[in-house]
Amino acid sequence: MRADAQRNAEKLRTAAAELFHERGLHAPLKEIARRAGVSHGTLYNLFGSREALINEVVTDLAAARLGQIAEHALAHDDAWDGFAYYVEALCELQITDPAISDVVTGRYPGAESLMVLCERSRASGTRIIERAQQAGVLRPDFTREDLLFLLGANAVLARATKDTAPDSWRRSVAFTLDGLRTEAAHHPLPPAALTAPQFYEVMGALADTR
Amino acid sequence: MRADAQRNAEKLRTAAAELFHERGLHAPLKEIARRAGVSHGTLYNLFGSREALINEVVTDLAAARLGQIAEHALAHDDAWDGFAYYVEALCELQITDPAISDVVTGRYPGAESLMVLCERSRASGTRIIERAQQAGVLRPDFTREDLLFLLGANAVLARATKDTAPDSWRRSVAFTLDGLRTEAAHHPLPPAALTAPQFYEVMGALADTR
DNA sequence: AGCTTACTTGACCACGGGGTCAAATTCCGT
DNA sequence: ACGGAATTTGACCCCGTGGTCAAGTAAGCT
Structure with a gap:
């Protein structure tokens, strides 16, 4: 995994943890990406599904x-x-x-x-x-x-x-x-x-x- | 009110009553129109708002x-x-x-x-x-x-x-x-x-x- | 029967959600 | 510093919701 991808994954994890915490597991994925300062494409790229994100976070x-x-x-x-x-x-x-x-x-x-x-x-x-x-x-x-x-x-x-x-x-x-x-x-x-x-x-x- | 409009209003009232009964007051208006066999435009035409429909039905x-x-x-x-x-x-x-x-x-x-x-x-x-x-x-x-x-x-x-x-x-x-x-x-x-x-x-x- | 007017239609707008992918970009080993 | 590969982007698709309106249709009066 490339360094930038690693960094993005981390930003996404952080944002996801925040949003899940604030709004529950149904928080929009696009909004998580937005908060992480990353395109939603990247989120799908790195995690593939909401479930994967949930598992990690x-x-x-x-x-x-x-x-x-x-x-x-x-x-x-x-x-x-x-x-x-x-x-x-x-x-x-x-x-x-x-x-x-x-x-x-x-x-x-x-x-x-x-x-x-x-x-x-x-x-x-x-x-x-x-x-x-x-x-x-x-x-x-x-x-x-x-x-x-x-x-x-x-x-x-x-x-x-x-x-x-x-x-x-x-x-x-x-x-x-x-x-x-x-x-x-x-x-x-x-x-x-x-x-x-x-x-x-x-x-x-x-x-x-x- | 023209006869056909009256008929449509009645069909809409019936459909609305059914859907509200089945699914609650948030039932989609377009679906009510669909069930009444009428364009959703007609619904807005005859009732203007969900509230009006609710009142009548x-x-x-x-x-x-x-x-x-x-x-x-x-x-x-x-x-x-x-x-x-x-x-x-x-x-x-x-x-x-x-x-x-x-x-x-x-x-x-x-x-x-x-x-x-x-x-x-x-x-x-x-x-x-x-x-x-x-x-x-x-x-x-x-x-x-x-x-x-x-x-x-x-x-x-x-x-x-x-x-x-x-x-x-x-x-x-x-x-x-x-x-x-x-x-x-x-x-x-x-x-x-x-x-x-x-x-x-x-x-x-x-x-x-x- | 013809014509006016009431009425209906469905394409269109905006929004927000999930999801994909070709093209642009960036990394990093050489 | 270059080039190939990994990664990112954002435009695009789907769907379903609320809502509008120009253009087409048909009711019904004369």
């Missing part, structure tokens, strides 16, 4: 942040506090970092490594959920799919309110958390039971919502 | 449905049942009729009459909320803005799941409702306090989410 960072949050959640002695921390931290991430938020809610079905990451994150989520349920504090009918839906819904709200009332999401999350405690459960819930493919279809549809 | 219908739901909610003897019915009915509306859902969540800031309607609907909502709070069953820190956020979040979820798991929204709504009962309240909530203009700004942002 978002994946590791997202993995680190998500791992950290899951770890921190499990570090709470109280299972409920851990669960609540986990939910709140992920929700907060959705305003502070739309790119990572897109990873969590599976908003970018195109990128292999992201799906892996998403899967790993769901696994941590499951562990945190199960711990809270075994401790008897989280209602037993709450599933990891429900958690993802919760996050998906919050993502929309958080983005809509972030410029006007940046903390609004805390209210709705607080309401929801109160409804997730074991003693809050009132009636049997309507069934969930999504198969894995169904689930990904749904998350894909959520993605189109952008 | 959605407003009354939406007013009727919303009025009916509010009335039905207040008809419940039990204040909680009334509130829960209201929330669930509105959420259900969001899959069965995206157009009306757009009205409720204020997704079309351009149309005057819709804003009036939206305001009226919020007023009914307030009545239903207050009744439940006075009966001591709905937590007193729940506001009508919170309700709108709830609906906005649900709208996204409902649309994402309607083809795959059409009843998923019922689960998340059930969780949330359980968290709204007086006895579920655990901690003081983060502040709400949106001014009216702020609130409309937020709903506008929610609209861009589409």
Whole structure:
């Protein structure tokens, strides 16, 4: 690789990281190139696809942040506090970092490594959920799919309110958390039971919502 | 108005009603014209703007449905049942009729009459909320803005799941409702306090989410 | 039937997104 | 400092959206 190409790739990575961070994984490629001070042709040249760019710029960072949050959640002695921390931290991430938020809610079905990451994150989520349920504090009918839906819904709200009332999401999350405690459960819930493919279809549809 | 123009207007109204119903108030005008079997020029000719079309095709219908739901909610003897019915009915509306859902969540800031309607609907909502709070069953820190956020979040979820798991929204709504009962309240909530203009700004942002 | 006028059409504009590729440019080894 | 190869550029294509308007068409009055 020639030196100039290397430099351009670096400029593009930087610009991409910025724009993804500001606007999420759907930021226009042409705008990334513009910010990097480079023609969009060059971007296609050096990376070929949005996915490649995402892999180089978002994946590791997202993995680190998500791992950290899951770890921190499990570090709470109280299972409920851990669960609540986990939910709140992920929700907060959705305003502070739309790119990572897109990873969590599976908003970018195109990128292999992201799906892996998403899967790993769901696994941590499951562990945190199960711990809270075994401790008897989280209602037993709450599933990891429900958690993802919760996050998906919050993502929309958080983005809509972030410029006007940046903390609004805390209210709705607080309401929801109160409804997730074991003693809050009132009636049997309507069934969930999504198969894995169904689930990904749904998350894909959520993605189109952008 | 000439007879053929009248006929075309009617065809357009029909097509618009269908598409709005299927896809919400943001359905492309050109597609409405296409479905009506008429050039898009004619649409602009006869109606001039999307808002005009909405007024003729959605407003009354939406007013009727919303009025009916509010009335039905207040008809419940039990204040909680009334509130829960209201929330669930509105959420259900969001899959069965995206157009009306757009009205409720204020997704079309351009149309005057819709804003009036939206305001009226919020007023009914307030009545239903207050009744439940006075009966001591709905937590007193729940506001009508919170309700709108709830609906906005649900709208996204409902649309994402309607083809795959059409009843998923019922689960998340059930969780949330359980968290709204007086006895579920655990901690003081983060502040709400949106001014009216702020609130409309937020709903506008929610609209861009589409 | 003829003619005026209302109406319709579809090509056209602008915008913004994704993506391609021939030609121009720049690097760098010799 | 030259020349071949790597790299970049930006004009060009696609698509779908909103919107306008001159020219063509047909309704319906006399």
